[in-house]
Amino acid sequence: MDRSDDSLLDKAFLALADPARRRIIARLSRGPATVNELAEPFEITKQAVSKHIQVLEQAQLVTRTRDAQRRPVHLNPARLEALTAWIDQYRLVREGQFRSLDAVLQSQAKTNITKEPS
Amino acid sequence: MSNALKLSVPEGMPFIDYEREFDFPVADVFRAHKDPELIKQWLGPRGLKMDIDHYDFRTGGSYSYLHTGPDGVAYSFSGVFHTVRENEFAVQTFEFGGYPDVVSIEFMTFEDLGGGRCKLIGHSVYPSQEARDGMAQSGMEGGMTEGYERLDELLTGARTA
Numbered sequence: 001m002d003r004s005d006d007s008l009l010d011k012a013f014l015a016l017a018d019p020a021r022r023r024i025i026a027r028l029s030r031g032p033a034t035v036n037e038l039a040e041p042f043e044i045t046k047q048a049v050s051k052h053i054q055v056l057e058q059a060q061l062v063t064r065t066r067d068a069q070r071r072p073v074h075l076n077p078a079r080l081e082a083l084t085a086w087i088d089q090y091r092l093v094r095e096g097q098f099r100s101l102d103a104v105l106q107s108q109a110k111t112n113i114t115k116e117p118s
Numbered sequence: 119m120s121n122a123l124k125l126s127v128p129e130g131m132p133f134i135d136y137e138r139e140f141d142f143p144v145a146d147v148f149r150a151h152k153d154p155e156l157i158k159q160w161l162g163p164r165g166l167k168m169d170i171d172h173y174d175f176r177t178g179g180s181y182s183y184l185h186t187g188p189d190g191v192a193y194s195f196s197g198v199f200h201t202v203r204e205n206e207f208a209v210q211t212f213e214f215g216g217y218p219d220v221v222s223i224e225f226m227t228f229e230d231l232g233g234g235r236c237k238l239i240g241h242s243v244y245p246s247q248e249a250r251d252g253m254a255q256s257g258m259e260g261g262m263t264e265g266y267e268r269l270d271e272l273l274t275g276a277r278t279a
Contacts, residue, residue, distance in 0.1 A: 088125075
């Protein structure tokens with residue numbers, strides 16, 4: 001990883017250090033949305049939401065397209081991927097897998113208990 | 119975190135080693151490796167649908183399954199079970215359809231720790247250093263699904279840290 005990657009990573013993590021911006025990202029992971037749509041669930045002004053989007057844009061986490069009247073905000077999956085790519089992914093998959101296995105064993109143990117004659 | 123995964127990806131060797139303890143008896147953990155209905159519930163990255171063509175976890179048996187992401191992209195995996203000893207040991211091959219012929223050999227030792235606990239010891243051998251490194255980097259099938267999941271975890275972790 002070179003230094004420019006590092007500074008982009010810094011920006012991305014700083015951008016995500018804010019709960020409102022995380023909620024915006026979570027919303028965009030379900031599909032593109034306009035500023036109005038993004039502002040709806042928030043108790044903050046549209047201007048504030050616009051500012052948040054600018055921060056996310058500077059971190060390259062989101063992009064905005066210009067179609068006629070709407071300017072929907074899109075997630076930038078490549079940037080999000082880069083956010084986690086520096087983590088040992090194999091480990092994460094394995095960890096997740098074994099946690100799932102724990103859950104399976106847990107639920108099996110429960111069914112076995114219920115099966116036993118009381 | 120309890121029962122943390124100990125994983126080592128040694129520099130310059132085509133191996134991956136891991137150890138993981140479970141708060142369950144060895145027979146339960148073995149059964150979760152053997153019963154296709156249980157396998158479906160934990161094997162592979164979360165968020166992917168698993169369709170098992172066949173999964174015959176016994177000496178001389180074979181397996182083949184598909185993982186499908188929400189984007190509809192499917193990844194195929196297959197191999198043979200060279201040796202399977204009940205509650206004790208298994209050796210299998212592992213091949214990802216996206217990289218045909220790059221077959222790894224997976225050794226799994228199920229160790230009874232007593233007190234209803236056990237340990238799983240894994241040793242994966244790859245046909246080349248390149249294949250091992252590629253595997254360690256890609257995390258089997260990576261993809262955006264997991265990217266989002268990991269991001270979620272990362273953010274959740276950041277929130278609770």
